[in-house]
Amino acid sequence: MKIVFHKIVSISMALLVLFTTTSFSVGMHFCGDHLMDFSLTGNVEGCMMQPKVSHEMDDCPMMEMKMDCCADVELSVAGQDDLQPTFNQLTFDQQVFLSTFVYAYLQVYESIHQEKITFKDYSPPSLIRDVQILDQTFLI
Numbered sequence: 001m002k003i004v005f006h007k008i009v010s011i012s013m014a015l016l017v018l019f020t021t022t023s024f025s026v027g028m029h030f031c032g033d034h035l036m037d038f039s040l041t042g043n044v045e046g047c048m049m050q051p052k053v054s055h056e057m058d059d060c061p062m063m064e065m066k067m068d069c070c071a072d073v074e075l076s077v078a079g080q081d082d083l084q085p086t087f088n089q090l091t092f093d094q095q096v097f098l099s100t101f102v103y104a105y106l107q108v109y110e111s112i113h114q115e116k117i118t119f120k121d122y123s124p125p126s127l128i129r130d131v132q133i134l135d136q137t138f139l140i
Contacts, residue, residue: 002109023079031070044072 027044029037037044090098132138 021079021081023077025074025076028073028075029070030073036070044074046070046072 024040027037027039027041028035029044029046037046
């Protein structure tokens, strides 16, 4: 049980450090109320149409347009960069307190030695007749 708890705590702490140090940005381009482009890398292309001729309809070229109702939104979350505190930065009193606390905390959860019961998987013999009642011997 102690090993499983230790593994769960280790994995959760590793994920906590990973998520707090990761930084990312999301770029979105809106035209009016409609989301036109979405990017996790932050490079969002606008809705300005480039002059090009469609291959299916040669008689209908698309013209360059710029809309005034467009907006670029960029959401960014910066991760932490200062995650390297060392044991040397603590004062001597803090080091003594921390080491004493860790030692005492680990001693609380020391496993208790249990005897191995070898006959727990075997059932007792079946009772054919009750000898105490048959012989009328009772403990008083």
